[in-house]
Amino acid sequence: MSDVTIKQLATVLATPVDKLLAQLEEAGMKFSDPEQSISSKEKVKLLGFLRRNHGKRETAGEDSAPKQVTLKRRTVSELTVNPGQRGAATKTVNVEVRQKRTYVKRSVVEDQGKVLDPEREDALRKLEESQAKRDAEEQARQETERRRQEEEARQKAAEEARLKAEEEARAAAAAAEARTRQQDEVIDPAVLASEAVAPVAEVPVERPRRSEDRAGESAGRHSKPKHAGSHRGRDGEGATPSKKYFGNELHLSQEGSARRTGRKKPRARPLEQSRSSGAHGFSRPSAPVVREVQIGETISVADLAQRMAVKGAEVVKTLFKMGVMATINQVIDHDTAQLVVEEMGHTAVKAAETDAEVSLLAHAEVTGEAVARPPVVTIMGHVDHGKTSLLDTIRRTKIAAGEAGGITQHIGAYHVETPKGVITFLDTPGHAAFTSMRQRGAQATDIVILVVAADDGVKPQTVEAIKHARAAKVPLIVAVNKMDKPEANPENVKQGLIQHEVVPEDWGGDVQFVPLSAKTGAGVDALLEAISLQAELMELKAVREGRASGAVIESSLDKGRGPVATVLVQQGTLKKGDFVVCGVEYGRVRALFDENGKQIDEAGPSIPVQLLGLSGVPEAGDDFVVVADDRLAKDVASQRDAKRRETRLVQAAGNRMEDVLAQMGQGGEGQLSLNLVIKADVQGSTEALVQSLTALSNDMIKINVISSGVGGITESDATRAASSKATIIGFNVRADAAARRVVESSGLDLRYFSIIYDVIDQVKQVATGLLGVEIREEIIGIAEVRDVFRSSKFGAVAGCMVVEGTVKRNKPIRVLRDSTVIFEGELESLRRFKELVDEVRNGTECGIAVKQYNDVKAGDQIECFERIEVQRTL
Known part of the structure; x- marks a missing residue:
């Protein structure tokens, strides 16, 4: 450090010169003039003096060096804000960014680690002691639980032994009683005479009695043979002999005599006794029976009642109390059935999956080594922001010119060979009606390209595309298109996207913004490089070998080829001849075509292809899986079809009382x-x-x-x-x-x-x-192509026969193939022989050249129409 004057040092320290001179004098250094120089040693001496005065330890050598250094940086930039009103001046806002970083000396960090080591060891020791204590408590609890279970088992065994002994005692008593009845039937008449002379006294026998024995106590006392016998008296009453000759009153019956003498009435016969005692009768259950009822996704009311072992009317009544009006033959959903089961006191159990679905899951498992695969990129954004035009520039084709109205009507899938490698593109429509298409495209993709026009800014479908990308959890790359226009304002696009938490990288975010022009091709290479960089960071991999699986992007019905499904292979390799299950449809792959219509033999991961051979048109968004044989594919498809049909029945039949009452209330309003x-x-x-x-x-x-x-x-x-x-x-x-x-x-x-x-x-x-004027298209003529000729001036010329109406040269036309529109445009020329004519009537031959279209084939129909204004009437 070089010597400085006292005045300069005071300026650096922001201290008055007089105060600094006083401090130097207190430290033992004599300075009188502010212009005098002060050396480094004198500065250190002054610093030590000040430290001692403030109660701090004076350090020397390496300890005197600072322990940490803090660096601060402040940058100021300008941000242009567009007020959004026409004619209003733009505003400039200063943006100030402050950064602060602190660097700590390595030796200080190591010393702190050494100080904290004893504390960490103490914490680990306490943690081990706590763990040992918890293990001991858990072991003691398990020992107590084991002893309790053993005690309960001993008590249960003792109770079962006691009940078994009582049962054996009752069985022995019943057998003794039966033997006594048999002896009563063969008793000697001499015994009766002896009883008349010397009656035998009854000696009661004391024994423990239970409540169930008291009911049969009266019958048990008269089971002895002293009054029994097979002799029937003159009154002919029962098995007990009449005693009218042995001291009984003659005017009394046997029952009256029993009441007078205090004897019990005659015992019932064995059959009546068994019926009255209930030994072998039906025993009513003491508690309600709780059953486990298996319920699938849907179930009919009759099946639900059968599984609960109740009448169907009871289930219908329960549903009516819950507010659901259903008959015994209708189908209800799983949640409603579960509520009914719980309401009636049973337990609902989820039904097991069917065997066919389980087998399908086993087939869907793909094992093997995962290799790198091309990324799947979906292009999304607002309508007419240049999504398809950007894809055309990448593919070097002209697709947007052939779209009706210049907008995309369905998803297009393509894979492109670029200098950065193979990339698969999915082009989604931007119109508000195609929300489900955009959502389906975002779910099947790896990266989303959000196309925003620089001259139009953020629009409703742009915000919707951002939400779909976030819901699918895929990264986003913003392509700012139409930068070649003079009114392009990319800053306005960034400000609009920041409101939806899409922050560009140059503003401290993580979203790549690529300015480009789909018309001129500027910036397209930068976009491809951004896609390749993002794909490389994601490390996309898939198993190439094995059965293929993927998703249906789009499907259609071709009159000549049958059901056609555009699928995206996600795992495995799809080959010609494979058996596939696609939603509720199945079949064998008859042919595979790429996006250019070229037939191929197989398709690997991330490759879109058109598949022929399904039993019907699958729904867009369904998954497809390759299976081993046709039988499994048919079983899975039939089960899914039945399940889907039951679900539709539930939706159609699920009438709640509130809905019925609402319909009744609206009945008179005339909707x-x-x-x-x-x-x-x-x-x-x-x-x-x-x-x-x-x-x-x-x-x-x-x-x-x-x-x-x-x-x-x-x-x-x-x-x-x-x-x-x-x-x-x-x-x-x-x-x-x-x-x-x-x-x-x-x-x-x-x-x-x-x-x-x-x-x-x-x-x-x-x-x-x-009410108002509407534009209606009216077909004025149809010409059928009989043959196609080649002309050096017009290209393909169709030799046609007008089969309906009149074909006019200045009207727009459409080319139909198998009743499906394949091109819409206008006529290049309309000739009758060699003469150029304005119209050709029905039944007349003519030559037609379609402007900018040379793919006319024999059998096509050329439809001539006109747009007319018609007053709408109700």
């Missing part, structure tokens, strides 16, 4: 009902439509979806709609010829849609009673 029959191209769209439309019900109108399914509209759908006076909604599907005949003959309302919010808006307007 309207709108019945719908919904058919869509995929299972996810059907589910979204049913949930969205039924949610529109209110007090004035109730919307009932009486039938829903996947595939084209058939004759049975039209017949069902005609019987219930329902409106038929076709979402990307069409009605066949038989169904159209039923619709025309019955005058049904059949509407086709390709955009989901058009369906919701039209039904909402009718349900809320809003």
